[in-house]
Amino acid sequence: MWEMAKQRDAYGLTLVELGRERDNIVAIGADLCGSCKIKQFGGEFPERFFNAGIAEQNMMGIAAGLAMSGKTVFASTFAVFATGRAYDQIRQSIAYPRANVKIVSTHAGITVGGDGASHQMLEDIALMRVLPNMKVIAPADYNETIKATRAIADYTGPVYLRLGRSSIPIITKEDDEFRMGKASLLKDGDDVTLIGTGIMVSRCLKAAKILEKKHGIDARVINMSTIKPLDEDIIVESARKTGGVVTAEEHVVSQGMGSGISQVLSENYHVPMKRVGVANTFGESGGSEELMDKYGLTADHIVESAHDVIKRK
Numbered sequence: 453m454w455e456m457a458k459q460r461d462a463y464g465l466t467l468v469e470l471g472r473e474r475d476n477i478v479a480i481g482a483d484l485c486g487s488c489k490i491k492q493f494g495g496e497f498p499e500r501f502f503n504a505g506i507a508e509q510n511m512m513g514i515a516a517g518l519a520m521s522g523k524t525v526f527a528s529t530f531a532v533f534a535t536g537r538a539y540d541q542i543r544q545s546i547a548y549p550r551a552n553v554k555i556v557s558t559h560a561g562i563t564v565g566g567d568g569a570s571h572q573m574l575e576d577i578a579l580m581r582v583l584p585n586m587k588v589i590a591p592a593d594y595n596e597t598i599k600a601t602r603a604i605a606d607y608t609g610p611v612y613l614r615l616g617r618s619s620i621p622i623i624t625k626e627d628d629e630f631r632m633g634k635a636s637l638l639k640d641g642d643d644v645t646l647i648g649t650g651i652m653v654s655r656c657l658k659a660a661k662i663l664e665k666k667h668g669i670d671a672r673v674i675n676m677s678t679i680k681p682l683d684e685d686i687i688v689e690s691a692r693k694t695g696g697v698v699t700a701e702e703h704v705v706s707q708g709m710g711s712g713i714s715q716v717l718s719e720n721y722h723v724p725m726k727r728v729g730v731a732n733t734f735g736e737s738g739g740s741e742e743l744m745d746k747y748g749l750t751a752d753h754i755v756e757s758a759h760d761v762i763k764r765k
Contacts, residue, residue, distance in 0.1 A: 454621035454654065457594035460558045463615060464489025466601040467526060471497050477605065478518055479526045480504060482511045488528040488558045508533045512541035512553075519551040524605055530564075531557035531573035531614060535580055546610045547583040554604045555580075559617040560590075561702035562730060562747060563651065563740040572735035578707035580612040581680040587632060588680040590614040590650035590701075590709075593622045596677060599630035607632060614650065616702070618740050621654040624675070635683040641672035644758045645690040645697045649676045649709045652700035652728070652749065659754035671758060679709045687716050691723045696761035698726045700754055702744075705729035724764035726757040 471477050471493055480502040485491040494501035504511035508529055515527040527534070534557040535542070546553045557576065564572045581588045589604070589611065591597040597615060604611040628636065638653070639660055648656035653675045663669040672694055674686060691697055697717065699710035710727030717723060730747045744750060 454623060456619040457622055458619050459591060459594060459597040459615040460489045462594045462597040463556060463601050464492055466598045467493050468496055470602065470605050471500065476523055477526065478523045480511055480515050482506060482508045482529040482533065484529050490528050508538040509541050512538040513545055515553045516545035516551045519553050525553045526556055527553055528556045528558065530571060531560035531576045532571055535573065535576040539579060543583060547585045550585050550609050552608050554611045554613060556613040556615065558615045560614045561616055561651065562735045562743045563616050563618045563702065565740040565743065566737050568737040569734040574704045574730050574735065576614060577679055577703050577709060581712065585610055586680065587611040589632065589678050591677050592650065592653040592675050593620060593624055595622055595624045595626050595628065596630055600677065603630060603632055616651055620651050623654050623657060633678050633681045633683060635686045636675045638675055639673040641670040641694065643670045643694055644762055645672045645674065645694045646700065646754060646758065647674045647676050647697060647713060648700045649679060651702050655751045656700055656754060658751035659758065662751060662755050663758055669758065669762065676709055679712065682712050682716060684716050687713055688720045691717055691721045695765045696724045698728060698754060698757045698761055700728040702749055703729050705731060724761045726761050728754055728757050
């Protein structure tokens with residue numbers, strides 16, 4: 453079994469480390485600083501920490517202003533508020549002028565659980581990936597969150613970093629390489645390609661084991677942690693090698709990572725494809741795993757999708 457850990461814990465600890473190393477890093481929150489794990493940064497660097505209160509639109513405007521004054525700004529709140537409530541401010545004040553703001557959201561996806569549909573943000577990847585100049589990253593686990601946080605601090609320009617609420621499996625190693633815009637091959641295979649992002653990467657690995665042990669199917673598994681820009685080379689290479697692709701994400705199935713990959717394949721190399729994600733619906737209150745099961749975000753559902761793709765090859 454994999455060790456479990458929270459991505460937001462990795463983010464909070466790494467942000468403090470960056471603050472110690474670089475005095476131009478500032479953090480700003482919207483009254484959820486404890487949940488988003490930036491409160492420790494504020495305790496150590498109170499002169500570089502701002503709580504905008506329950507005013508996410510103001511938070512993004514302040515973040516843009518701080519960036520224009522030469523700061524590297526980390527702005528954090530829940531995904532539903534970061535991308536939905538403050539979309540206009542992100543578009544006009546951050547993405548358009550290429551402001552050096554890192555929007556790090558937590559509590560993304562349906563695994564928010566009991567807070568229900570009002571807090572289960574399943575549309576944020578769609579909103580952020582359509583914005584010009586915006587990079588979009590969804591790390592696979594705790595270790596990759598550390599590397600991604602450091603990488604976006606080094607990059608000059610706007611970034612959306614998507615993190616969840618719950619503990620998830622640690623599937624990458626501390627010394628694994630992370631590069632924005634590059635996917636990582638976790639398992640090679642010849643029969644079908646499974647491409648996951650965020651929490652769904654571990655479920656792709658689990659699905660690959662089931663396919664191999666129960667069905668004799670050799671699946672290739674890719675961690676697509678950068679959703680914008682997509683690593684088009686590995687997508688096309690994998691499609692050519694295996695002849696079929698399944699994508700998996702904790703997001704509405706339309707206009708997310710899977711949609712981006714389908715666009716790449718439609719223009720470069722046509723193969724049968726299936727997208728695993730939440731259908732055109734809002735979520736509901738419930739336990740995280742119960743909701744993942746109900747909405748089809750499971751290894752078994754990935755296995756079923758792989759069979760469907762292979763039949764259509």
